[in-house]
Amino acid sequence: MTIRRAILALATPILAILASALPALAQGPNDILPEAPAKALVVRACTACHQAPQVVAKRRAPEDWDAMLGKMLDRGAQLTEAEQDQVYEYLVKYFGAEGAPVGAEAPKGR
Ligand code: HEC
Numbered sequence: 001m002t003i004r005r006a007i008l009a010l011a012t013p014i015l016a017i018l019a020s021a022l023p024a025l026a027q028g029p030n031d032i033l034p035e036a037p038a039k040a041l042v043v044r045a046c047t048a049c050h051q052a053p054q055v056v057a058k059r060r061a062p063e064d065w066d067a068m069l070g071k072m073l074d075r076g077a078q079l080t081e082a083e084q085d086q087v088y089e090y091l092v093k094y095f096g097a098e099g100a101p102v103g104a105e106a107p108k109g110r
Contacts, residue, residue: 029053038090045077045087061097 029051033039046055060068069088073079079087 032056034094036090036094038086041079041083041087042090045079045083046072048077049075056091056095059095059097060091062092064097065091065095 030039030043030047032052033042033056042055043052046052065088069077069084069091073084
């Protein structure tokens, strides 16, 4: 009985904090990544140690993305070889050296 109370007393504020965090999750940092099949791979393999905006903060030439991917795989990014290709294509396509600065057309207030 008293243990139950203690659990309730602890759980209530935790639930309140979780609930207040939900709206923030709905508009998450991964929104910066364009929708494409490989997006899920990037989210899974590349947002464990840092968030998506850090990953794509800079546009890079194909060889630089290649080198960066190699570095991140060394660090422990989990991707099969086929997935590495997909992630590479994705990054080069959407965050290659050419084009508008990343986030140029992003909505305000982010
Ligand atoms: C095991 C942790 C880990 C994973 C997984 C990971 N990274 Fe990183 N990443 C880091 C660390 C630590 C840094 C900062 C140090 C550095 O720049 O080397 C970083 C930095 C970066 C940077 C910024 C480098 C700069 O100097 O501008 C990019 C871009 C990046 N990571 C891309 C990726 C991509 C793409 C993936 C997925 C394939 C990925 N990371 C997965 C650990 C990780």
